[in-house]
Amino acid sequence: MEAPPGEGGRAPAHAAVQSDLPGLTETLAAAFREDPLWSWAFPDRSKLARWWRLLIGSALRYPCVFIAGDYQAASVWIPPGGSELTEQEEDQVEPLLAELVGSHVASVMELLERFEASHPRDRPHYYLSLLGTHPDSRGRGLGMSLLAENLARIDEEAMPAYLESSNPDNDARYERLGFKRVGEFSTPDRRHTVATMWRDPPPKGTSPT
Numbered sequence: 001m002e003a004p005p006g007e008g009g010r011a012p013a014h015a016a017v018q019s020d021l022p023g024l025t026e027t028l029a030a031a032f033r034e035d036p037l038w039s040w041a042f043p044d045r046s047k048l049a050r051w052w053r054l055l056i057g058s059a060l061r062y063p064c065v066f067i068a069g070d071y072q073a074a075s076v077w078i079p080p081g082g083s084e085l086t087e088q089e090e091d092q093v094e095p096l097l098a099e100l101v102g103s104h105v106a107s108v109m110e111l112l113e114r115f116e117a118s119h120p121r122d123r124p125h126y127y128l129s130l131l132g133t134h135p136d137s138r139g140r141g142l143g144m145s146l147l148a149e150n151l152a153r154i155d156e157e158a159m160p161a162y163l164e165s166s167n168p169d170n171d172a173r174y175e176r177l178g179f180k181r182v183g184e185f186s187t188p189d190r191r192h193t194v195a196t197m198w199r200d201p202p203p204k205g206t207s208p209t
Contacts, residue, residue: 016065023071025053031132037166037192047100068146072137080124107188114185128163158201165195
């Protein structure tokens with residue numbers, strides 16, 4: 001999946017490379033600082049960046065991480081048949097989380113297991129691992145524009161897409177781009193709910209929305 005050119009006044013999107021890891025991490029950590037789910041998982045917001053760095057760094061194995069403008073927004077995709085982490089990185093997860101969240105680690109590990117259990121396995125698809133806009137650039141539609149550009153490329157491959165929405169405020173935005181809610185799961189204490197959303201590619205010659 002290649003990055004399409006920017007359109008109109010939107011920040012142009014380009015594919016990320018390994019040297020973009022610090023900028024990507026900063027943008028996405030800032031984007032999720034007030035997210036209801038990840039604020040629950042990481043009460044000390046400063047610790048979230050190290051967790052995102054692991055996920056983003058691993059995703060850069062694939063040409064499916066995109067940046068809008070100067071790190072104004074970013075999307076992290078896992079391609080069909082790919083994995084969010086390598087086996088070696090999977091072994092790092094629990095020790096890293098124990099360091100980052102302390103006694104909360106069992107609950108966060110249970111949450112991650114629920115992410116994994118809810119992930120569809122029956123059809124190849126692109127998985128949107130992360131999408132976020134830096135707080136300094138919010139209100140301009142950059143994140144949704146970046147997502148729409150990514151989905152246009154995915155549609156060219158006639159592939160479906162899957163995501164988890166950790167913030168209910170975003171559900172309608174995803175639905176406007178063709179995603180449909182297919183399920184949900186909650187945090188172990190049931191305080192927060194995550195919507196799982198699926199998008200089939202539109203038939204050729206039709207609009208996705």
